[in-house]
Amino acid sequence: MSSTQRLRVLAAMSGGVDSAVAAARIAEAGHDVTGIHLALSSNPQSYRTGARGCCTLEDSRDARRAADVIGIPFYVWDMAERFHHDVVEDFVNEYAAGRTPNPCLRCNEKIKFEAVLDRALALGFDAVATGHHARLSDGVLRRSVDEGKDQSYVLGVLTRKQLAHAIFPLGDSTKAEVRAEAARRGLAVADKPDSHDVCFIADGDTRAFLSERLGASEGPIVDALTGQVVGSHEGAFGFTIGQRKGLHIDRPAGDGRPRYVLSIEPVSNTVTVGPRTSLEVRGIVGERPVWNGPVPEPYEPIRCTVQLRAHGEVYGCRAQLSGDLLHIELDTPATGVAPGQGAVLYDGETVIGSATIASAV
Secondary structure (H helix, E strand, C coil): CCCCCCCEEEEECCCCHHHHHHHHHHHHCCCEEEEEEEECCCCHHHCCCCCCCCCCHHHHHHHHHHHHHHCCCEEEEECHHHHHHHHHHHHHHHHHCCCCCCHHHHHHHHHHHHHHHHHHHHCCCCEEECCCCEEEECCEEEECCCHHHCCHHHHCCCCHHHHHCEECCCCCCCHHHHHHHHHHCCCHHHHCCCCCCCCCCCCCCHHHHHHHHHCCCCEEEEECCCCCEEEEECCHHHCCCCCCCCCCECCCCCCCCCCEEEEEECCCCEEEEECHHHHCEEEEEEEEEEECCCCCCCCCCEEEEEECCCCCCEEEEEEEEECCEEEEEEEEEECCCCCCCEEEEEECCEEEEEEEEEEEC
């Protein structure tokens, strides 16, 4: 999208500092900007409170005040039903199936760059702008200059078409620079704390949230090496691959070393634990692949790197598409690889594709 062309831009404003500065920059560049806040809960008090997330009445008011300072029109779009179905219910269903989803990936895919973008284009807007820390030029997505705040991983699910109608104005700035700019612009959110954890879990207690919706169900914790039952739990959904804390195991391992969650079997409600070395995987199979980079789909193996969780370690690998699956062979073993998470591929700092992890060996 040409930087000299005057665009009609819909700026998604969460109520935080990043989206406020992003909207301000787009408006200052001379584009026709309209701010929107997404109402993601039919009962805002049931989601985050204070500064813990982006689903509160306080956030909506902060976004409106920022739009007033910037001098742009502002509206609230009710996305509660769509968000509940595509993000919250998906989150619960994935855990019930023994997987570990990333709701930020799903929200970007299904809400901000599907539901919102589709509506924006239908209303005559050219693009949607957000406060994500990532660089985007000519439809190519790259990491932010601020390595600690880079969000290209959670944007890796976007298609080429979606990226062609997206604007991420903050990718060339650090978070410290964004906050300083917000203060200079007189935006009250300049010092507002960042959101964290899962935005729709009010107290941050994921296990209690899932237990309320799936119901407690006692099951065994089994040692992979001995086959013995070493503890019990109230729902396999309360565990993730690689988890060490909160296992409440009755007896110590024979070698005295910590045990980690190795597998989760929802049908039998069994959690299997074992040594850290048993977590190591070298091969990953991903489903629902998205190829959104500047190079062709890899129907022959290519060299690249892969990131397996937000702000996680990056691994050298060989990747290849085969039908509807993405096969990834790691150069060095990874641990804590959980089905349901995203595997995002990079060529240097450039995102080239992604998939949802289906299995790992």
